[in-house]
Amino acid sequence: MAMIELKDVCKTYFRQGITNEALKDIQLTVEKGDIYGVIGYSGAGKSTLIRLVNYLEKPTSGQVFVEGKALDSFTVRELRTVKKGIGMIFQHFNLLNSKSVYHNVALPLILSKKSKREINARVTELLEFVGLSDKASSFPNELSGGQKQRVGIARALASNPSILLCDEATSALDPQTTRSILQLLKKINIEYNITIMIITHEMSVIQEICNKVAVMEKGEIIEQGTVLEVFGHPQHPTTKTFVETVIHKSIPPSVKRLIKMENGSRIYSLEIIGDRASEPLVDSLIRSHDVKVNILFANISELQDTTLVNMYLQLQGEPSAIDKAIVYLTNNGAVMKEVVEK
Amino acid sequence: MISTTITLDQFLRAINETLYMVGFSLLIGSLIGIPIGILLVVTRPGGVLKNKIVYQVLNPIINIVRSLPFIILMVAIIPFTRLIVQTSIGTSAAIVPLIIFISPFIGRLVENSLLEVNPGIVEAAEAMGATPFQVIWYFLLPEAFGSLILSLTTATIGLIGATAMAGTVGGGGIGDLAIVFGYQRFDTFVMVTTVVVLIIFVQSIQSAGNVLARKVRRH
Numbered sequence: 001m002a003m004i005e006l007k008d009v010c011k012t013y014f015r016q017g018i019t020n021e022a023l024k025d026i027q028l029t030v031e032k033g034d035i036y037g038v039i040g041y042s043g044a045g046k047s048t049l050i051r052l053v054n055y056l057e058k059p060t061s062g063q064v065f066v067e068g069k070a071l072d073s074f075t076v077r078e079l080r081t082v083k084k085g086i087g088m089i090f091q092h093f094n095l096l097n098s099k100s101v102y103h104n105v106a107l108p109l110i111l112s113k114k115s116k117r118e119i120n121a122r123v124t125e126l127l128e129f130v131g132l133s134d135k136a137s138s139f140p141n142e143l144s145g146g147q148k149q150r151v152g153i154a155r156a157l158a159s160n161p162s163i164l165l166c167d168e169a170t171s172a173l174d175p176q177t178t179r180s181i182l183q184l185l186k187k188i189n190i191e192y193n194i195t196i197m198i199i200t201h202e203m204s205v206i207q208e209i210c211n212k213v214a215v216m217e218k219g220e221i222i223e224q225g226t227v228l229e230v231f232g233h234p235q236h237p238t239t240k241t242f243v244e245t246v247i248h249k250s251i252p253p254s255v256k257r258l259i260k261m262e263n264g265s266r267i268y269s270l271e272i273i274g275d276r277a278s279e280p281l282v283d284s285l286i287r288s289h290d291v292k293v294n295i296l297f298a299n300i301s302e303l304q305d306t307t308l309v310n311m312y313l314q315l316q317g318e319p320s321a322i323d324k325a326i327v328y329l330t331n332n333g334a335v336m337k338e339v340v341e342k
Numbered sequence: 343m344i345s346t347t348i349t350l351d352q353f354l355r356a357i358n359e360t361l362y363m364v365g366f367s368l369l370i371g372s373l374i375g376i377p378i379g380i381l382l383v384v385t386r387p388g389g390v391l392k393n394k395i396v397y398q399v400l401n402p403i404i405n406i407v408r409s410l411p412f413i414i415l416m417v418a419i420i421p422f423t424r425l426i427v428q429t430s431i432g433t434s435a436a437i438v439p440l441i442i443f444i445s446p447f448i449g450r451l452v453e454n455s456l457l458e459v460n461p462g463i464v465e466a467a468e469a470m471g472a473t474p475f476q477v478i479w480y481f482l483l484p485e486a487f488g489s490l491i492l493s494l495t496t497a498t499i500g501l502i503g504a505t506a507m508a509g510t511v512g513g514g515g516i517g518d519l520a521i522v523f524g525y526q527r528f529d530t531f532v533m534v535t536t537v538v539v540l541i542i543f544v545q546s547i548q549s550a551g552n553v554l555a556r557k558v559r560r561h
Contacts, residue, residue, distance in 0.1 A: 054469055083471035094462035098484045098558065107480060108470045159470070 001068050003163060003195040004030040004053055009062035011048055011219075022048045024219045026062070030197055030212070035189050037206040037227070038199045039242055040216030046199040049216070050165050053197065054086045055079055067162065084112065087156030087194075091168035093148040095140040101127070101151050102136040108158040126154040130184065146177035153184060157192070164188065166198040170205060182208045203246045207231070211304055215239045228303050232273055249310050251297045259296065265316040267296065267339045268326065270309070276333040277307040289325045291317035312339065346531040348523055353532075357539065359433050360515040363505045367437050368498055371444035375497075376490075378404070378445065379452025380478055390464065390474045404446040412443050412504040416511060436505070436513030444501055451493035459485045488559035495551025499544050516540060 011023040022045045030036045040046045051057040052064050055071050064071045066082060074082060095104050105126055109119045127133050130150040140148055149169060156164055166185065170178040186209045188194050198205060206213050206227060213231075214224035215238060222236045231247060234240045243249070249269075251259075259267070272281070277300065286293050294314035301308045315322045326336050378400065384390050385397040410418070416439040423438040424430045459482055467481040483490070506517025516536050524533030 056465060056468060080471035080473065083469060086469070088466070088469040090462060090466065092460075092462055094460065094466040096463060096481065096485055098487060110480065111470060111472050111476050165469075 001032070002029045002065065003032045003034070003067060004028070004036075004197065005065040005068075006049075006052065006059075007063045007065070009052060009059045009064065011045075011052070011057065012060045021219055023052075023059075026221055028214060028221065028224070030195060032195055033189070033193060034212055035186070035196045035198065035210045037210035037213045038197070038216060039201065039203060039206055039213060040199075041201060041238075044216040045219040046216050047167060050167055050197060050199045053163070053165055054083050054088060084108070084159045085161050086163045086165060087159070087161035088165040088167065089149065089152040089156050089169045091171050093140070093145075093152045095148060095151055095155070097140050099139070100136065101132065101138050101140070101143070104140070104151055105154045105158055108155060112159060122158060123154075126157055129157075130154045144177075145173050146181060149173065149177075149181050150184065153181075153188070157188065157194075162194060164194050164196045166196065166200075168200060169198065171200065171202065175204075178202075178205070179208070185209060203242045207246045207301075207303060215242065226304070228273065228306060228308075231301075231303050232271070232308060247301045247308070247310065248297075248299050251312050255296050259314065263316070264319055264322075265292075265294075265314055266322055267312060267314050269337045269339050270311040270313055270329065271335040272307075272309040272333055274306055274333075277309045279332070281329065281332055281334065282311075282313075285325055285328060289317075289328060290321045291315050291325045347527055347529045348519070348532055353519065353535070356514060356516045356519040356536075359513070360502070360505050360517070360543075363433060363436055363440060363508060363513060363515060364498060364501045367440035367444055368494070368501055370437075370441045371448050371497070371501075372494065374441070374445040375448025376452050378449030379456060380482075382449060382453040383456040383482070384474060384478065390468070390477050404449055407442065407446045408450065412439070413507045413510060415439055415443055416507065420511075431512040433508070433513050433515075435511050436508035436515075439511075440501060440504055440508070443504055444497055447500060448494070448497045451497060452490060455486045455489035455493050456482050458489055488555040491555040491558065492551055495548055495555075498547050498551075502540065502543055502547075 006026050006028040009023055009026040010021070013020040013022055026049065038046045038049060048057055052059055053066065055064070058072075066086065069082075071079065071082065096107070102123055105123045106119050109122060114122075123136075124133070127136055130153055132147060132150050132154070135143065135147065140151065143151065152169075164185070169185075170181050173181060182205060185196055185198075189196050189209075198210065200206065210227050212225065213227050214221045215230065215236065216222065217236075217238050223230055223234070223239045230239060231243050234243045282293060282295070285291070292315070294316070296312040296314055298311045299309070301310075315325055317325075330336055381396065382400060382404075385393040385400070387394075387397075407415070416436070419439055419442065420430045423435050426438050427434045429435050463481050463485055464477060467477045472480065505513070505515045506520070508515055509518030509521055516539055520533055520536035523529045524536060
């Protein structure tokens with residue numbers, strides 16, 4: 001069963017006579033255990049999208065399902081119970097500055113009128129989980145950005161949610177802190193089996209922990225699928241731009257300038273995904289075929305624990321020998337594409 | 343030797359009257375004004391209990407009362423005062439207009455304090471499934487606490503200023519002493535002393551407010 005499902009969702013704002021279509025015809029399914037990333041530039045509608053999941057925003061049309069139940073079928077009171085099952089963390093943390101770390105984490109439990117002893121046990125456990133046991137009596141302004149987000153995460157987990165929504169949760173953090181927060185989110189996903197939905201404008205966040213991704217532009221999802229599919233074969237120009245921020249896939253200009261296109265040489269792009277990437281394919285090609293191989297560019301990336309190899313090869317030799325080489329590479333799992341270089 | 347037309351007893355009584363008027367109207371004014379301020383914040387468009395009617399009725403009423411200078415408000419509502427406290431002169435008679443004067447003022451100040459709270463806090467509260475009451479009680483009020491103390495400090499000082507005019511209805515107090523003896527009878531000593539006392543009052547209230555606010559603020 002899908003954890004989160006958005007069906008035909010549209011969201012339109014009417015303000016001072018101006019209509020603004022924030023979301024258009026959104027179809028999205030998040031399965032249990034997913035870490036689902038939504039990426040887009042600012043203004044793409046991703047903030048609105050994530051707020052639909054816990055009904056901080058209501059769709060203008062279409063339906064939102066959480067654990068199979070349509071949110072529009074609930075009363076306001078029932079909706080509050082549903083919200084307790086969905087944790088949320090924010091870009092700017094949104095902690096109470098007037099309260100201690102302990103109190104901040106305890107808040108959702110206080111709202112649920114849990115006993116003092118129960119609260120104490122749960123808060124202590126959570127602070128330990130996020131590595132802030134020694135900060136229980138500190139106040140948020142005494143903490144670093146990363147520590148504040150850890151408090152935010154502990155608070156979001158307090159009511160034992162099955163879903164965690166992350167609204168640009170690492171955008172205000174430096175790269176190193178981002179990495180540690182992402183590792184924590186991954187740990188939450190695995191140890192607590194919590195489904196996570198992340199919105200971000202940083203492709204590295206998607207690359208690091210997501211298994212699925214949706215790319216948004218101007219209120220629409222322009223591409224979605226597993227991270228491997230979308231990263232491996234981006235279709236839309238915006239997706240390509242995003243992918244290029246983390247996976248380099250083009251021949252560097254300095255190399256391009258030096259390419260000598262002599263006596264029938266051809267340039268191919270080569271892509272290998274998965275275990276085959278570890279085989280010495282280029283070496284065996286040179287040993288078994290009468291072609292000269294010039295590697296113009298090579299890059300290995302890791303996505304969802306899978307290897308992705310991108311190369312540009314310049315092959316020189318008899319046309320028939322090159323053709324045979326291409327067949328050989330293709331048979332060994334490489335996706336070949338001829339590139340016309342100027 | 344200093345020559346003056348009043349006794350120490352008269353002077354102490356005036357201080358007493360001022361403290362009584364300020365204290366009592368601040369207490370009742372807060373009991374009315376704080377809920378008004380909260381109501382203004384939660385019923386406004388986009389608030390956690392948005393309610394067009396309540397907001398659009400409350401807002402102009404506050405503006406109307408706030409546009410009257412205290413001296414005019416005081417004499418204009420004499421019939422109402424008489425209805426409430428059975429008299430239109432004396433310290434008690436001054437308290438009724440003081441309360442009506444200060445409640446909307448406190449309401450506005452509280453509104454401003456609560457609006458200063460980061461809207462993200464309210465969003466986090468709603469995401470946790472907090473009821474509107476819980477949003478106010480566990481999120482808005484604690485976050486605005488320091489600012490609320492400063493608002494009440496401002497209101498108290500405003501009240502001290504207003505009590506100076508209470509003499510018009512025989513309310514007494516330090517302000518009255520300054521007018522009747524210091525000004526009308528040319529008693530420079532009374533004039534200077536009352537000014538000094540008022541300055542000390544205002545200074546100490548402001549300092550106390552600042553210290554208290556800093557203590558609870560933490561940010």
